[in-house]
Amino acid sequence: MSGKGYQDLLDCRRRGRLLREHGFTIDQIAVVISLDYPVAPLRLYRYAAGLTAAEVVAAYARLEATAGATLREARLYDYELAGGRRPSAFTLIMLARIYGTQPSRLLTAEALATYPIHDQYAIRHPDE
Incomplete structure (x- = not known):
């Protein structure tokens, strides 16, 4: 990561750390960060968690139970774009675990609303 995106991430890491020290949750931090960074929710939560794409990919690999296809940085960036590629319900659940929020x-x-009903249910109720 380089340039403005990296500087944004560093700023969000600093702000997130300070907000966590004051007892803010990841969801509250995401709201605060959204005031200055109008990005899609997936990127917003990565920023709120203070993680690089590489760190998310590594965490995803640790959580992934199978040796099959894993998440790649390029795919994560595609998911994070507004109107970009749509992650599966499973991927959203995994990313929510990494970020400490609900899918x-x-x-x-x-x-x-664009997901099939059974996926919407899984996204809304990941522990069932």
């Missing part, structure tokens, strides 16, 4: 918070309401 439904990683999507706009409009994006969630």
Whole structure:
């Protein structure tokens, strides 16, 4: 990561650390960061967690139970773009675990509505 995106991430890491020291949750930190960074929810939560794409990919690999296809940085960036590639319900659940939030918070309401009903249920109720 280089340039403005990296500087944004560093600023969000600093702000997130300070907010966590004051007892803010990851969801509250995401709201605060959204005031200055109008990005899609997936990127917003990565920024709120203060993670690089490489760190997310590594965490995803640790959580992934199978030796099959894993998440790659390029794919994560595609997911993070507004109107970009849509992650599966499983991927959203995994990313929510990494970020410390609920999978439904990683999507706009409009994006969630594009998923099949059974996936919407899984995204809204990941522990069932």
